[in-house]
Amino acid sequence: MENLLAELLRKAEGAGGEAWLRRCLQEPVPTVAEARPEEEEAGPSRRVICRILPPRDPAEQEADAPAERHHRSRNRHGERPEKRRRSSSKRTGSAPVPPPPPEESRARGDRRHGSSSSRRRHRSPAHRDESSQQPSSDSHTPQHGGAAESAAVGGKKQVWILGHSFVVWAAKRAEQRTYGANLSFNRDEFEIQWFGYSGLRWRDLYCILQNLAAALPPPDILIIHAGGNDIGKVKTLDLLCEIKRDLSLFKCIFPKCILIFSEIIPRLAWIKRGLYFHEKIRKRINYAVSRFITSLGGLSFRHLELEGYVPGFYWSDSVHLSCIGSDILNAHFQSMVDLGAVARLEGGPGQ
Incomplete structure (x- = not known):
């Protein structure tokens, strides 16, 4: 100007x-x-x-300044296009399905996961009074989570614990302890059978299971603790392929069985001999198998308490577990049986 x-x-x-x-x-x-x-x-x-x-008066310019700024902001926001998120119906060509109401979804969940506790909630007061007056026959037996309820639903459950020398020493330790070889479970509800083989390699498992399947009734829960003797002797990829192949075969042999992979426990001898890469292989195998076995409807159990390389958990050979280590392993076996029983109760594969 x-x-x-x-x-x-x-x-x-x-x-x-x-x-x-x-x-x-x-x-x-x-x-x-x-x-x-x-x-x-x-x-x-x-x-x-x-x-x-x-020229305009300065006082008039100051009075019109707020209105002008508001007009500019409206134009700026009006010109900006609104971003619209593409819905799945445009991509797939079908109308979106509205979510079901909460009551309907809750009812479907109850029908799908109907447990004994949910059935008890829907009983009438008179029925509850009659059931409370009846004495329970197994009140003196130990209860382990949902194990007793699952056994009452399907009768006596067969549990197999199969593995290398860790299973051998765990079975001997269980006979010396108060919980016994049946791991404190009621023998009318669970029958735990130990199949331990010293120096067991993974390639021997299939033949052993074939012989057991021909001689014994099929298990309801199969716990496998093996693979530690193969680390450093078999290539990692070959061992992983062998484990995945055999687990699929075990599922075909026992289609109604809950497979539980007991993860490989570290050995103190690896650290003493400087074989740190064995520890890396162990972690890699445990991670890969834990992800694969879930696709078969099975479970994987990690031994966190035995992963600290505590010298007191091993014998003098730094390979086998001591009495304390075997007690911890047996406690983990108890937890695996509980998890397997709950999986069957909730409607596992083939149930």
């Missing part, structure tokens, strides 16, 4: 400038600037309208 006023004053000071300025101020119609010769040759002339407006 200042540059324009300065240019007007400079032109008004020239010859005839005062008359030109008066004529501009008196004319109500704005002046029209003629097009340049170059533009006339290139195409039709364009009319450029120039209007000289008087």
Whole structure:
């Protein structure tokens, strides 16, 4: 604005400038600037309208400033396009399915996961009074989580614990302790059978299970603790393929059985001999098998208490578990039986 006023004053000071300025101020119609010769040759002339407006009062500009800012913000937000998230119906070509009401979903969950506790909640008060008056026959037997309830539903359960020398020493330790070889479970509900083989390699498991299946009734829960003797003797990828193949075969032999993979326990001898890569192989195998066995409807159990390389958990050979280590392993076997019983109660594969 200042540059324009300065240019007007400079032109008004020239010859005839005062008359030109008066004529501009008196004319109500704005002046029209003629097009340049170059533009006339290139195409039709364009009319450029120039209007000289008087300067605005500063107080009026300050009063109109908030309204102008509001107008600019509205234009800015109005011009911005609204981002719309593409729905799955546009991608798939089908209308989205509305979620079911909470009551309907809860009812379907009760039908699918109907346990004995949920059935007891829906009993009538008279039925509850009659059931409370009847004496329980197994009140003196130890209860392990959902194991007793699952046994009452399907009768006596067969549990097999199969593995290498760790299973051999765990079975001997269990006979010396108060919980016994049946791991404190009621013998009318559970029958735990130990099949331990010293120096067992994974490649021997299939033949052993075939012989056991021909001689004994099929197990309801199969706990496998093996693979530690193969680390460092078989390539990791070959061992993983062998384990996955055999687990699939075991599921075909016992389709209604809950498979539980007892993860490989570290050995103190690996650290003493500087075989740190054995520990890496152990972790890799445990992780891969734990993810694979879930696809078969099975479970994987990790021995966290035995992963600290505590010298008191091993014998002097730094390989086999001591009495304390065997007690911890037996406690883990108890937890595995509980988990397997609960899996069958909740409707595991083949149930």
